[in-house]
Structure formats: C-alpha cells, structure tokens
Amino acid sequence: MNNPFIYGEIAVGKAFVGRKDELADIARGLESGERIFLISPRRFGKTSLIINLLERLKNKGLLTAYIDLYRVASLEQLASLFAEEVLLKSETRLETVARLARDVLPLLRPKITVDQEGQLSAELDIGKSGREQSAALAQLFNAAEKIAQKRNKRLVIAFDEFQEVAALGGEPLEKLMRSVFQGHHNVSYMFSGSKQHLIADMVNNKDRAFYKLGRVLFLGKISEKDLRAFITERFAVIGVTVHEAAFQRILSAADSIPYYVQYLCSFLWNKCREGAVLSEKLVAETAAHIADTQAPLYVGMLENVPLKQRKILQVVSRNLGEKLYSQEVIERNKLGPAPTVQVSLNLLIKKGILEKENGGYTFSDPFFRLWVLKNSL
Numbered sequence: 001m002n003n004p005f006i007y008g009e010i011a012v013g014k015a016f017v018g019r020k021d022e023l024a025d026i027a028r029g030l031e032s033g034e035r036i037f038l039i040s041p042r043r044f045g046k047t048s049l050i051i052n053l054l055e056r057l058k059n060k061g062l063l064t065a066y067i068d069l070y071r072v073a074s075l076e077q078l079a080s081l082f083a084e085e086v087l088l089k090s091e092t093r094l095e096t097v098a099r100l101a102r103d104v105l106p107l108l109r110p111k112i113t114v115d116q117e118g119q120l121s122a123e124l125d126i127g128k129s130g131r132e133q134s135a136a137l138a139q140l141f142n143a144a145e146k147i148a149q150k151r152n153k154r155l156v157i158a159f160d161e162f163q164e165v166a167a168l169g170g171e172p173l174e175k176l177m178r179s180v181f182q183g184h185h186n187v188s189y190m191f192s193g194s195k196q197h198l199i200a201d202m203v204n205n206k207d208r209a210f211y212k213l214g215r216v217l218f219l220g221k222i223s224e225k226d227l228r229a230f231i232t233e234r235f236a237v238i239g240v241t242v243h244e245a246a247f248q249r250i251l252s253a254a255d256s257i258p259y260y261v262q263y264l265c266s267f268l269w270n271k272c273r274e275g276a277v278l279s280e281k282l283v284a285e286t287a288a289h290i291a292d293t294q295a296p297l298y299v300g301m302l303e304n305v306p307l308k309q310r311k312i313l314q315v316v317s318r319n320l321g322e323k324l325y326s327q328e329v330i331e332r333n334k335l336g337p338a339p340t341v342q343v344s345l346n347l348l349i350k351k352g353i354l355e356k357e358n359g360g361y362t363f364s365d366p367f368f369r370l371w372v373l374k375n376s377l
C-alpha cells in the first residue's frame, strides 16, 4: 500500500488536507475580481492551496493560469511562460491559437508550433531595448484581458514566488505590471511567495509599485481538527491507532507546519506495523532520528552563522516562541545589548532559519530546532 503522507510535492486530490475556509474565501474574492496577496512562511502550503483553488475555479468554468516565477530566469522566459499559460491553454486548436496570438500579440511576432505529442509552444520576440521590451510585455500582459473578453469568462492568474519580479525586471517591471493589471476588469490576480519580508515590503511600502494593490492574506497552519482527522484515518487504514497524546506529540515535534507534519507521519507510517498503537515514544524517537539524518545539512547551515547568532539559536531552541526582546530573557541568557540581539534575530530571519510568530521566534525547520537543542551545552 502506498504511503498516504506526501512531502516535497504539491498536495492534490485526497492528499490535500483542510483549508476549506481559505479556499472558499479566496475563491469568492477572485471570482468577484479581487487581487489577493498570499503570504506565509516556507512550507505552509501556499502552492498546494493555489493549485487546488485554480482546479476548483476551472471546474466552475473560469479560465486559470499558474505562473511559477522560480521557473523563469529572464524576461524572455517570463514572456514564454506567460504566453504558454494564458494563451496556449485557452484554446487547443493550432490554427485558432496562431490566429489569436497574431491578433493580440502583433509586437511579439509569435510563432506557434506543435510537437509530436500535440503540445503547443510559442516563440516570441520581445525586442532588445528597454523600451521595446516594455511595450512587448505590456502587450503580452494585456492579452490576458483580451482573451478573457473574447471568451466571455473571468480569467484568474496566479503568480507564485512573486517576489522574484524584483530580480527579473526591477522597478520598471513592477511599475509596468501594476499599471497594466490595474486596467484589467476581467482578470483576477493572485500573488504569493515564501520570502515573506520581500512580499510584505512590496505591498506595504508606499514607495513600491504594488503598494496596496490588493488584499493581503496570511496563510496559517492547517487546523488541528483537520489534521487529526486526516492522520488518524490514514493510520486506521493499516490498523494503527493514534491516541490524542501521540497526535499532540506529532504536532509539537513538527511545530504543526504542514510539510514537517507530513514528513514525520510518512516516517511513522513506514515504521508502524499492523494493529499497533502509535506511541508517544515512537514519535519522539522518529523525530530525533530525522533530525540526526539531517545533520550534514544543519552543520552546513551553521557554517554561515556567527557565534553570537548561534547563541541566540540555542536560546530560541530551548524557549520556543519566547519574546526575546524582554530585558529579563536577554539578561538571563547573557545575550548582550538588546539592539544587537534584535539585529541578530533579523539576520536569522533573513537567512530563513527563524520565523517570527506572535511576537516570539520559532525555527523554520522544527527538526533543526531539535538538532540544535540536542547539540548545545
């Protein structure tokens, strides 16, 4: 029997847990033309949520497009991916697509080809000078609105890892996108990304192009109730009982972060034998084992962390979520002057090692926390 717990892949179908309220809320917003920014720490399930959401909207008859900016390394590639997702997926017949492309993208001289498997691809020319490229990209983005109008359907475009636009085209690209997207009434946009501080700056900083362009949503963890049902039911299939204490142990070892919960459960599922009861001890041992197997990665990560910051990591590993600003905590742990503690904490967040949660600090990777805890004096 296949392991029902998956990690490192997009969770779809039966593997997708919970998120009922989030799906309903975002779907409603996008259907009515809202622009939405979705922010969360890494591995909370943004991409999985978006893919499931787009599937749902597609089933309701909307047009959808998913653009993962981690896949593109230049403006040309951005143009190709955008055209593929928005243009080529809206029609299936070569002649129709070719005509449509010529109609809506005259500046980009599109060549549409079809391979042996019937897969369409577009070759585009976005020009060389900055001015040519801006005009070409504006025409390309505007093609989205034209297609939605022609098909008389709302089009939903999701940009994942959206913070990357800054690296791809800097301020000019951000400004171009804003001005073009704002003029669209038949396209709804969703922007998401894992570099929280970068996305937050894009939408909250009044000097940036995306300032207040849409509603900002922070994606939290999956509800305990949904996780409990999913985990106990999946173990029940192989005759394994998961009592509440063991379930709580799973949540605390994985800090309830969707990816790490699945990771831990996947290991536990492999270890359990039929008819067993999942013990708290097995959960703790398995979590410790996972942390140990990651040691080479963690040692590598610590190489880029100066001693002062390592000390802070040790303190956070012992006092998860504690408010490190407090004078008492700083003095008790001999962390030095408060302002430098703050600088170190910010650097650890930038490095992706710590997250800020409810005013306190936690590890992005709960197994790294276990490892630091075990390997500090």
Ligand SMILES: Nc1ncnc2c1ncn2[C@@H]1O[C@H](COP(=O)(O)OP(=O)(O)OP(=O)(O)O)[C@@H](O)[C@H]1O
Residues within 6 Å of the ligand: 006, 007, 008, 009, 010, 011, 015, 016, 017, 018, 019, 040, 041, 042, 043, 044, 045, 046, 047, 048, 049, 193, 194, 222, 258, 259, 260, 262, 263
């Ligand atoms: N709704 C869900 N149901 C089941 N598992 C989930 C869900 N959301 C996330 N996960 C688990 O977390 C992992 C990471 O999910 P996903 O890639 O969607 O997160 P992300 O927030 O986009 O991550 P990143 O910030 O790294 O891009 C998945 O492989 C899966 O194990």
Ligand SMILES: [Mg+2]
Residues within 6 Å of the ligand: 046, 047, 048, 160, 194
């Ligand atoms: Mg993602």
